[in-house]
Amino acid sequence: xxxxxxxxFIAPAVLILxxxxxxxxxxxxxxxxxxxxxxxxxSAFVGFGEYVKTLKDDVFSFSVRDTVxxxxxxxxSELLLGLLTALILNQKLRGKSILVPLAVLPNMFPAVxxxxxxxxxxxxxxxxxxxxxxxxxxxxxxxASAALALPSIALMDLWSWSPVCFLVIYAGLQSIPRELYExxxxxxxxxxxxxxRITVPFLGPYFMLALLLRSIDSFRLFDKxxxxxxxxxxxxxxxxxxxIFRVGLVYLDIGQASAASFLTLLIxxxxxxxxxxxxxxx
Amino acid sequence: xxxITASKALPYLSASLLVxxxxxxxxxxxxxxxxxGLELLSPGLYPKSPTLSNYYELIFRENILGYxxxxxxxxxxxxxxSLTLAVPAAYSVTKLRMNPAIRNVFLAWTxxxxxxxxxxxxxxxxxxxxxxxxxxxxSALAIAYQVYTLPFSLWILMxxxxxxxxxxxxxxxxxxxxxxxxxxxxxxxxxxPGIVATSIFCLIMTWSDFLYAVILLQSQPHFTLSLLVAxxxxxxxxxxxxxxxxxxxxxxxxxxxxGIVQKYLVLGFTQT
Numbered sequence: 001x002x003x004x005x006x007x008x009f010i011a012p013a014v015l016i017l018x019x020x021x022x023x024x025x026x027x028x029x030x031x032x033x034x035x036x037x038x039x040x041x042x043s044a045f046v047g048f049g050e051y052v053k054t055l056k057d058d059v060f061s062f063s064v065r066d067t068v069x070x071x072x073x074x075x076x077s078e079l080l081l082g083l084l085t086a087l088i089l090n091q092k093l094r095g096k097s098i099l100v101p102l103a104v105l106p107n108m109f110p111a112v113x114x115x116x117x118x119x120x121x122x123x124x125x126x127x128x129x130x131x132x133x134x135x136x137x138x139x140x141x142x143x144a145s146a147a148l149a150l151p152s153i154a155l156m157d158l159w160s161w162s163p164v165c166f167l168v169i170y171a172g173l174q175s176i177p178r179e180l181y182e183x184x185x186x187x188x189x190x191x192x193x194x195x196x197r198i199t200v201p202f203l204g205p206y207f208m209l210a211l212l213l214r215s216i217d218s219f220r221l222f223d224k225x226x227x228x229x230x231x232x233x234x235x236x237x238x239x240x241x242x243x244i245f246r247v248g249l250v251y252l253d254i255g256q257a258s259a260a261s262f263l264t265l266l267i268x269x270x271x272x273x274x275x276x277x278x279x280x281x282x
Numbered sequence: 283x284x285x286i287t288a289s290k291a292l293p294y295l296s297a298s299l300l301v302x303x304x305x306x307x308x309x310x311x312x313x314x315x316x317x318x319g320l321e322l323l324s325p326g327l328y329p330k331s332p333t334l335s336n337y338y339e340l341i342f343r344e345n346i347l348g349y350x351x352x353x354x355x356x357x358x359x360x361x362x363x364s365l366t367l368a369v370p371a372a373y374s375v376t377k378l379r380m381n382p383a384i385r386n387v388f389l390a391w392t393x394x395x396x397x398x399x400x401x402x403x404x405x406x407x408x409x410x411x412x413x414x415x416x417x418x419x420x421s422a423l424a425i426a427y428q429v430y431t432l433p434f435s436l437w438i439l440m441x442x443x444x445x446x447x448x449x450x451x452x453x454x455x456x457x458x459x460x461x462x463x464x465x466x467x468x469x470x471x472x473x474x475p476g477i478v479a480t481s482i483f484c485l486i487m488t489w490s491d492f493l494y495a496v497i498l499l500q501s502q503p504h505f506t507l508s509l510l511v512a513x514x515x516x517x518x519x520x521x522x523x524x525x526x527x528x529x530x531x532x533x534x535x536x537x538x539x540x541g542i543v544q545k546y547l548v549l550g551f552t553q554t
């Protein structure tokens with residue numbers, strides 16, 4: 001009896017968690033084997049037919065290409081700027097109590113507000129072009145050019161998410177005991193050795209966590225492309241989330257959207273496993 | 283001499299670059315929000331005749347408060363559901379003698395759900411909500427938000443429960459207190475700051491959501507603030523003053539929320 005009551009505490013949470021996370025994953029696997037449209041309500045078993053349809057769809061390939069490109073571009077630039085910010089604010093500086101919250105500030109704005117901000121900044125008449133013009137560089141159509149659209153979206157993401165990398169890496173830097181640096185200096189270790197032997201091993205796990213969190217999250221890219229580029233111009237900013245959204249919720253083709261969802265889950269799976277292992281190890 | 287000055291100036295120089303990068307986008311949206319009429323066509327670096335007309339328009343004509351009420355309702359409801367479920371569950375996982383295999387599966391499961399792209403679960407949930415005829419319903423949206431808020435609350439609360447020493451519970455146990463009493467009379471008051479922080483993180487997550495709101499809500503009387511701002515973005519270059527003001531106004535509560543949980547930010551981001 002005693003043991004049963006333990007599970008009474010957890011049962012309601014497990015029930016709802018199953019409803020919102022486990023059920024949908026099972027349902028996606030199931031729907032993906034059917035040709036099922038919410039509009040016509042017709043449903044027929046087609047085996048892997050919806051997968052074949054998805055893999056043959058050029059727009060799906062573009063979505064994979066653009067999502068992976070965005071993930072690499074955004075994740076690495078965010079880690080780099082986060083690291084730089086952490087190193088800058090880890091120096092002897094006055095006014096850190098203002099600078100640290102200020103560095104985090106961009107992340108406080110919701111995605112739609114960030115999209116609004118950067119639409120104004122990157123506009124033809126916006127402040128970015130204004131300064132380019134001052135330096136004699138012609139004004140650019142940031143979001144309407146096939147070459148610049150994806151980097152522009154990554155730039156917005158950099159502004160709003162590098163603060164998270166900063167915070168995590170900064171926490172790592174602060175966790176290194178000062179005495180270690182003291183001792184290394186007394187032993188006559190140079191800056192490079194100190195960095196390799198002390199900073200890197202302490203910072204490693206924090207850096208890894210930031211890397212995994214950001215790369216997993218960049219697969220969620222939706223708001224900015226949906227609102228600012230609609231996947232264009234010329235499929236330059238398609239994302240997997242946008243693809244699934246369009247197929248499933250605009251065309252109401254639940255079968256194919258589920259097949260695309262399952263393929264997306266497979267792509268993210270490696271990152272998921274790495275993340276779960278990294279967090280459980282700590 | 284020059285070397286010394288340079289090494290002293292470098293930290294401040296790099297910090298100022300950082301400040302410029304952070305502040306310019308915020309300054310620019312504030313700048314635009316204070317302009318009106320022709321000035322918006324080629325905006326200068328500061329408003330020549332600053333006006334609050336955009337804000338006036340939003341509050342009195344566009345009824346931004348109606349959108350705010352919807353956002354507050356759905357965020358609070360999602361938060362209450364998550365906390366009610368997560369507090370006892372996190373307690374039992376961390377403090378009671380649960381089968382270790384079940385415990386590990388549960389831990390891995392909550393972590394794994396954090397990594398699933400949110401578009402994946404919403405497709406079957408949308409199909410189900412359509413069948414149940416609860417699309418365009420704020421309470422159904424709050425249920426859908428459990429995809430984000432429930433695993434998050436569980437994981438972060440487990441950390442707070444682990445922080446309470448075993449002696450505290452043992453003392454209560456000796457006094458003959460039952461589990462429910464220990465949880466509600468002793469543990470909850472002890473980790474109250476952690477529970478408050480968790481609630482505020484839940485509010486932040488749902489307040490800033492756009493994806494689930496745009497999928498599940500269909501009629502304007504039910505729209506949240508994100509959908510209002512989005513509707514201005516998709517209008518081509520006409521109402522930029524309103525767009526700027528709406529973007530800023532809808533973000534203000536988030537700045538306040540985050541101010542409250544500043545101490546817990548790293549925890550909130552890494553969920554550990």
